[in-house]
Amino acid sequence: MAVQQNTAAKAAGQSMIELRNVNKWYGDFHVLKDINLEVRKGEKVVVCGPSGSGKSTMIRCINRLEEHQKGQIFVDGMELTGDVKHVEAIRREVGMVFQQFNLFPHLTVLQNLTLAPIWVRKMPKKEAEELAMQLLARVKIPEQANKYPGQLSGGQQQRVAIARSLCMKPEVMLFDEPTSALDPEMIKEVLDVMINLAQEGMTMICVTHEMGFARTVADSMIFMDRGQVVEVAPPKEFFANPKSDRTKLFLSQILSH
Amino acid sequence: MTDITHDVSSDFVEPRRGLVEKASEWARTNLFNSVLNSLLTLVIAYGLVRLAIPLFNWAIVDATFSAPNDTVCKAKGGACWAFIADWANFLLFGRFPAPERWRPALVIAIFVALMLVSSRARLSGKALLGMWAAGVAVSIALMFGGFLGMEYVETDLWNGIPLNLLLTIGGCGVAFPVAILAALGRRSRMPAIRWISIGYIELIRGVPLITVLFMATVMVPLFLPSGVTIAKLWRAEVAFTLFFGAYLAEAIRGGLQVIPRGQYEAADALGLGYWRKTWLVILPQALTISIPSLVNTSISAFKDTVLITVVGIFDVLGDVNNAMNAPEWRSAYWEGYSFVALIFFAVCFYMSRYSQRLERSLSRARPGPRRN
Numbered sequence: 001m002a003v004q005q006n007t008a009a010k011a012a013g014q015s016m017i018e019l020r021n022v023n024k025w026y027g028d029f030h031v032l033k034d035i036n037l038e039v040r041k042g043e044k045v046v047v048c049g050p051s052g053s054g055k056s057t058m059i060r061c062i063n064r065l066e067e068h069q070k071g072q073i074f075v076d077g078m079e080l081t082g083d084v085k086h087v088e089a090i091r092r093e094v095g096m097v098f099q100q101f102n103l104f105p106h107l108t109v110l111q112n113l114t115l116a117p118i119w120v121r122k123m124p125k126k127e128a129e130e131l132a133m134q135l136l137a138r139v140k141i142p143e144q145a146n147k148y149p150g151q152l153s154g155g156q157q158q159r160v161a162i163a164r165s166l167c168m169k170p171e172v173m174l175f176d177e178p179t180s181a182l183d184p185e186m187i188k189e190v191l192d193v194m195i196n197l198a199q200e201g202m203t204m205i206c207v208t209h210e211m212g213f214a215r216t217v218a219d220s221m222i223f224m225d226r227g228q229v230v231e232v233a234p235p236k237e238f239f240a241n242p243k244s245d246r247t248k249l250f251l252s253q254i255l256s257h
Numbered sequence: 258m259t260d261i262t263h264d265v266s267s268d269f270v271e272p273r274r275g276l277v278e279k280a281s282e283w284a285r286t287n288l289f290n291s292v293l294n295s296l297l298t299l300v301i302a303y304g305l306v307r308l309a310i311p312l313f314n315w316a317i318v319d320a321t322f323s324a325p326n327d328t329v330c331k332a333k334g335g336a337c338w339a340f341i342a343d344w345a346n347f348l349l350f351g352r353f354p355a356p357e358r359w360r361p362a363l364v365i366a367i368f369v370a371l372m373l374v375s376s377r378a379r380l381s382g383k384a385l386l387g388m389w390a391a392g393v394a395v396s397i398a399l400m401f402g403g404f405l406g407m408e409y410v411e412t413d414l415w416n417g418i419p420l421n422l423l424l425t426i427g428g429c430g431v432a433f434p435v436a437i438l439a440a441l442g443r444r445s446r447m448p449a450i451r452w453i454s455i456g457y458i459e460l461i462r463g464v465p466l467i468t469v470l471f472m473a474t475v476m477v478p479l480f481l482p483s484g485v486t487i488a489k490l491w492r493a494e495v496a497f498t499l500f501f502g503a504y505l506a507e508a509i510r511g512g513l514q515v516i517p518r519g520q521y522e523a524a525d526a527l528g529l530g531y532w533r534k535t536w537l538v539i540l541p542q543a544l545t546i547s548i549p550s551l552v553n554t555s556i557s558a559f560k561d562t563v564l565i566t567v568v569g570i571f572d573v574l575g576d577v578n579n580a581m582n583a584p585e586w587r588s589a590y591w592e593g594y595s596f597v598a599l600i601f602f603a604v605c606f607y608m609s610r611y612s613q614r615l616e617r618s619l620s621r622a623r624p625g626p627r628r629n
Binding site for chain 2: 063065084088089091092094095096098100101102103104105106115116119120161164165168
C-alpha cells in the first residue's frame with residue numbers, strides 16, 4: 001500500500017478514528033464546533049441529535065465528502081488532508097451507507113458490488129463476483145444479483161448498498177441515517193443486517209434515530225446539538241440518566257410515544 | 258358454472274375482425290369523435306388531397322425521365338427527372354475523376370451498410386465504435402487512393418455526398434471526445450480549466466458557422482509559417498469539429514446536470530477517484546440522458562455541412578448548383594433541390610429513428626422507477 005499505516009493503531013482497542021478540535025463553517029454558519037471524538041477498533045458508536053445539529057456533516061467529514069477547515073482528523077493512523085492520495089486511501093478503508101442508497105442505476109446489483117473491487121482494488125472479475133455473491137447472501141438477497149436497482153424495494157436497495165460498501169473490505173463503516181428514507185415495514189430488514197455486522201466486530205459510526213438499534217449494538221452514544229458534542233455515554237447511562245438538559249429534552253421528544 | 262367459464266374465456270379471445278372494421282373503428286375514435294374534430298378532419302383531408310394530386314401529377318404522371326435538355330424535358334409540364342439521370346454521377350461525386358468514381362460510390366455503400374448494421378444488429382458499444390472508426394479510415398483511404406493501383410486524388414476533388422458524410426461522421430467523431438472534455442471542464446473546480454472550457458464553448462456558440470469556416474480556411478493560412486500548407490478540406494474539417502464540439506458539449510452538460518449529487522458521493526465514498534467516477538458512473542448515465550439532444554446536434558451538423566460550399570469546396574448541394582450552370586439544364590432547380598432534399602431527409606430520418614430505438618433499448622435495460 002502506498003500510504004503508510006500506523007501498525008500500532010491497528011491493534012485491538014487502538015484508535016481507529018480520531019477527531020481533534022474539528023471545526024467547519026458553511027459561509028458564516030458554524031456547523032461543527034470543536035468536535036473531539038475517538039472511535040477505537042471494533043467500537044460501535046451511535047450519533048443522535050436534532051436535525052441540523054451537524055451529525056451528518058461530522059461523519060461526512062470522516063471520508064471527506066465534506067471538508068473540515070480547522071482541527072485534525074485521523075483514520076487508521078493517517079491524517080486526512082487535502083492530499084488526494086491520502087483521501088483516496090482513506091476512502092478505500094471507510095465504507096459509507098447513505099440515506100438515499102445512491103446505488104448506480106445503470107448497473108446491475110452485481111455490477112454495483114464489483115465495480116470498486118475491480119477498478120480500485122484491482123481484483124480479478126471472477127474473484128470480485130464471488131465476493132459479491134457471498135455478501136449478497138449475507139444481506140439475504142443473492143437472488144437479486146442480476147436485477148437493476150430500480151427493480152428493488154427500498155429495503156432491498158439499502159441492503160445492496162451495505163453489501164456494496166462491504167465489498168471493499170473496509171475497516172470502518174459509516175451509516176448516514178440509513179433507515180430514514182425507508183417505509184416502516186422495511187426498516188427491520190436493514191437494521192437486522194446492521195446488527196449482524198456489528199456482532200461480527202465491524203467498527204461502526206451510525207447516525208440514526210433508531211434507539212432500539214442503539215441500545216442493542218452501541219458501545220457509546222453521542223448526542224450532538226448545534227454543532228457540538230453535548231454528551232458521550234454508554235447507552236445504559238445515556239438513556240437512563242442523561243446529564244445535560246438538552247439531551248433530556250431530545251430523548252423525551254423522541255421516546256415520548 | 259360452465260356458462261360463466263365459457264363467457265370469461267371468450268372475453269379474452271379477441272374476435273378476429275377485418276382490417277376495414279379495425280380501420281373504421283380507429284377513424285371513429287381518433288378522427289370523428291366530435292363534431293369539431295370531424296370538421297377539422299374533413300378540412301385537412303381536403304387540403305391534403307388538393308396538394309397531393311398536383312404533386313403526384315408533377316412528380317410522376319407528367320414527369321419526363323429522359324430528354325436532351327430542359328426545354329424538351331419541361332414540355333409536358335411535369336418534373337424533369339432526366340436532369341437527375343443525366344447528371345447523377347456528377348451530383349453524387351462531383352469532380353472526382355470519372356474512371357475512379359467507383360471509389361466514392363463504395364464509400365457511400367460503406368456508410369449505408371454501417372447505418373443498416375448499427376440499427377439492425379445488437380452490437381456492443383465497443384464493436385460499434387470500432388466498426389465506424391474502421392469505416393471512416395477505409396473511406397478516407399479509398400478517397401485518397403495512391404495504392405493498389407488506385408490513382409491519387411487531391412482533396413479538392415472530393416465532392417458530393419461522400420464529403421457530407423465524411424465531414425459529419427469524422428467531425429462529430431472527433432468532436433465527441435472534445436465535447437466530453439469541454440463539458441467536464443466547464444464543471445471543473447479548477448478555475449483555469451473551467452474558464453478555458455467556458456471560453457471555447459461560448460466563443461464558438463456565439464459565432465455563426467460561416468465565420469468559423471472562413472476563419473479556418475482564409476485566416477489560418479495567414480498565420481502558418483511560410484512553406485507549410487494544410488489542405489483546405491482539413492482546415493474546414495477542423496472548423497466543423499470545433500463548431501460541433503461546442504454544441505455537443507452543451508448537450509452533454511445538460512445530461513451531467515441532472516445526475517444527482519448522491520451518485521458522485523457514492524462513487525467518491527468507494528474511493529473510485531475522479532476519472533473512474535466520471536467514466537464508470539457519471540458519463541454512462543449522463544450520455545444516456547443526452548441522447549436526444551446529441552442526435553439533434555448531429556442532425557443539424559449533417560445539414561450544416563452544406564455550408565462548406567461557401568469556402569469553395571463542393572458537397573452535394575454545391576454539385577447541384579454547379580450542374581445547373583450547364584446551359585441545357587438551367588431551369589432544373591426544382592428537380593435538383595428535390596434530389597438533395599430527399600437524400601438529406603433519408604439520412605436525418607434514419608438518425609432520429611435510430612436515436613428513438615437507442616433510448617428505448619436503454620430504458621428497457623434499466624426498467625423501473627429510479628429511487629435516487
